[in-house]
Amino acid sequence: MTEDDARTALTRRLAELERLDAxxxxxxxxxxxxxxSVGRLSRMDAMQQQAMAQAEERRRRAERTRITAALDRLDExxxxxxxxxxxxxxxxRLRNDPSVVQCLDCAARRD
Numbered sequence: 306m307t308e309d310d311a312r313t314a315l316t317r318r319l320a321e322l323e324r325l326d327a328x329x330x331x332x333x334x335x336x337x338x339x340x341x342s343v344g345r346l347s348r349m350d351a352m353q354q355q356a357m358a359q360a361e362e363r364r365r366r367a368e369r370t371r372i373t374a375a376l377d378r379l380d381e382x383x384x385x386x387x388x389x390x391x392x393x394x395x396x397x398r399l400r401n402d403p404s405v406v407q408c409l410d411c412a413a414r415r416d
Contacts, residue, residue: 306396311403312379315372322365322372329358368404375404387411 306314378384384403385394389411398405407415 306400306403308379308384311384311399312376314403315375315379319369319372322369325365326362329362371404371406374406378406389415 375384385399386392387394387408388406390408392408394405394408398409405412
């Protein structure tokens, strides 16, 4: 994967995350008590849906942070190199996730 390919993929993913945020905004809104709903179970279901939407939003925020950091590394000429050991990251690993920051060996040691 070239740096231009990576930049394009990362930028597209950022746009997709923004679109998903806009779509799920209503699901993250506070749950209000509706007098015409079935009752306690409906409210519990609504609260569960809200919690899931909020968790998904946190995952998107974390991914957005990783993507922004990868774009910064591209700008600085450091993209494609492990942030821990400085060695090159395998091309297949970068194709799979251009925002990855560690080579496979360093990532395995971390876990």
